[in-house]
Amino acid sequence: MEGIELLEKDHGRIRSLFSELESTADPQELQDSFDKLGNILTIHAEAEEQVLYPEARNCEGTAELIDKGRHEHDKGDEMVLAIQSISPNESEFKVKVRELQEFMLNHLDEEENDLFPKVRQCMSDQKLEKLGSQLRETKANVAPEVAD
Secondary structure: OOHHHHHHHHHHHHHHHHHHHHOOOOHHHHHHHHHHHHHHHHHHHHHHHHHHHHHHOOOOOOHHHHHHHHHHHHHHHHHHHHHHOOOOOOHHHHHHHHHHHHHHHHHHHHHHHHHHHHHHHHOOHHHHHHHHHHHHHHHHHHOOOOOO
16 A cells, blocks of 8 residues: 555544544543544654655655644644543543544645645655555554554
8 A cells, every 4th residue: 555545544544533432422432442543643643754754855845734744743642642631531531532633633634635645746656655665664663553
């Protein structure tokens, strides 16, 4: 699977986990889904920052998008950490998860609509395949139990 497809697959998983979080009130299910979401967000961000962003910086019109993406990853990490300190039994938990969802879905949309098309246009099919291999390897090194 080429690199952008792999990242879009992650985006689908992230959206799915947010849907799971929206559709349950059970504290244990909330905690389990949030734990999975936090892991995937961390692994995905690390893969993008270690592999995609350095390669994409060579593509025209991407520097600002990459800088913004790094900043958004940092803010997302902060939001996840804040939620981890809240019990899923508290109403604030779902409020903070919704804020994270709104923030992260906007980030995913920006990548899919702005950054990914520029990368696809700039890189050959062979380079995109190599990017996919590098992303899988990085994800496996960050957290083998979640890698594809």
